[in-house]
Amino acid sequence: MKAILMTAAGNPDVLSLQDIAEPKITAATQIKVKLKAAGVNPIDTKVRRNGVFYSQPLPAVLGCDGAGEVIEIGSAVDRFKLGDKVWFCNGGLGREQGNYAKVTVLDQRWASLMPDNLSFVEAAALPLVLITAWGALFDRGGLQAGQTVLIHAGAGGVGHVAIQLAKLKAARVITTVSSEEKVAFVKSLGADDVVVYKPNGFADAVNQLTAGKGADVVFDTVGSAVFKESIAVTAHFGRLITLLDPGDINSAEARMRNLLIGFELMLTPMLRDLHEARDKHVEILNQCRHAIEQGQLKVHVSQKFPLEQAKLAHDYIEAGHTQGKIVLEMD
Structure with a gap:
C-alpha cells in the first residue's frame, strides 16, 4: 500500500x-x-x-x-x-x-x-484538537457556566474548537488572534470578544474587557511569552492552562493571585x-x-x-x- x-x-x-x-x-x-x-x-x-x-x-x-x-x-x-x-x-x-x-x-x-x-x-x-481542547478547558481548567475564559490563538486548530466547546458550556469567551482578518472568523464561532495581538501584547485589552478582574480560566496554545503575559490576566484564584513548556517564569504574581497552573498534553495516555x-x-x-x-x-x-x-x-x-x-x- x-x-x-x-x-x-x-x-x-x-x-x-x-x-x-x-x-x-x-x-x-x-x-x-x-x-x-x-x-x-x-x-x-x-x-x-x-x-x-x-x-x-x-x-x-x-x-x-x-x-x-x-x-x-x-x-x-x-x-x-x-x-x-x-x-x-x-x-x-x-x-x-x-x-x-x-x-x-x-x-x-x-x-x-x-x-x-x-x-x-x-x-x-x-480528534486530537477536540480531546486537547476538552481536556484543557474542562478537566484541567474546570470551566463552568457563567465564567469567563480567555482562549489564545482562537483561529487555530485547537483554538477554533475550544471557542465552541466553551460556548456549549455557556461561558463568556474572549479570544486572541494574530490579525484583523481573523476577527470575523472567531466571531462566527461564538467568541464574545476578540483581541488582536499588538506589539505591546494583549494584557491591557483583556483587563479592560474584564474590568480589571481577568479571566477565570486562561488557555494558552501559543507558548512561553504568551503564558508569561497571561498571568496578569488570570483572575485571582483562577486557572492558567498551557499546552507548551512555559520556560522560566517569575512566579511571584502567580503566587499572589493564588493561581492553579496546569498542563495539557493529550498524548500522555498513548505515550504512557x-x-x-x-x-x-x-x-x-x-x-x-x-x-x-x-x-x-x-x-x-x-x-x-x-x-x-x-x-x-x-x-x-x-x-x-x-x-x-x-x-x-x-x-
Whole structure:
C-alpha cells in the first residue's frame, strides 16, 4: 500500500511516498480501516523534525488523526461492523503505524463512530484538537457556566474548537488572534470578544474587557511569552492552562493571585499506555459526535492536500498562522 514514510529526522524532505506492506489484524479485538483522510497537526511536524518518541528504528509513518471505513474485523470485535465509518487518534508517534497511509489496524477500543454529517476530511481534522481542547478547558481548567475564559490563538486548530466547546458550556469567551482578518472568523464561532495581538501584547485589552478582574480560566496554545503575559490576566484564584513548556517564569504574581497552573498534553495516555485515560478520550469523541450531529460544533478545514503532498502540508503548517485545520486526503 502507499504510505508517507519519515526516513530521518529533519525538514519536510525526509517525508517520502513509498509502497509498504499492508498491516494485518494480529489480535481478536482489532479492526482494519481503509483510511480516507488524516489530520495534520503541529505534533506531526515536531516528531518529524526532532525524532520519534520510541526506540524503534526509522522509517515511521506519522499522523495521529485518522478517519476511514472498517474493512475487516477481528473475531472478538463487538463495537463495529464492516462498512462502519470511524474516526480516531492513534499511532503516529514512532511505535504504532500512523495515518499517513492507505490502511491502518488498531484496537476497536480506540475508535469511535464518525458523526453522520461530516465528511472523512472533516472528521480526520478533529480528534486530537477536540480531546486537547476538552481536556484543557474542562478537566484541567474546570470551566463552568457563567465564567469567563480567555482562549489564545482562537483561529487555530485547537483554538477554533475550544471557542465552541466553551460556548456549549455557556461561558463568556474572549479570544486572541494574530490579525484583523481573523476577527470575523472567531466571531462566527461564538467568541464574545476578540483581541488582536499588538506589539505591546494583549494584557491591557483583556483587563479592560474584564474590568480589571481577568479571566477565570486562561488557555494558552501559543507558548512561553504568551503564558508569561497571561498571568496578569488570570483572575485571582483562577486557572492558567498551557499546552507548551512555559520556560522560566517569575512566579511571584502567580503566587499572589493564588493561581492553579496546569498542563495539557493529550498524548500522555498513548505515550504512557494509560488505557483508562484513553477510554476517556474516546468518550470525548462520542460526546462531541452528538454535538456535531446537532449542529452545535463544527470544524474549519483551511487546506487539504493529497497524501503524496504531505511535504507541502508540513511546509504549510510550519509557516504558521494556520486558520482551522490541514488534512491529507487519500483518494
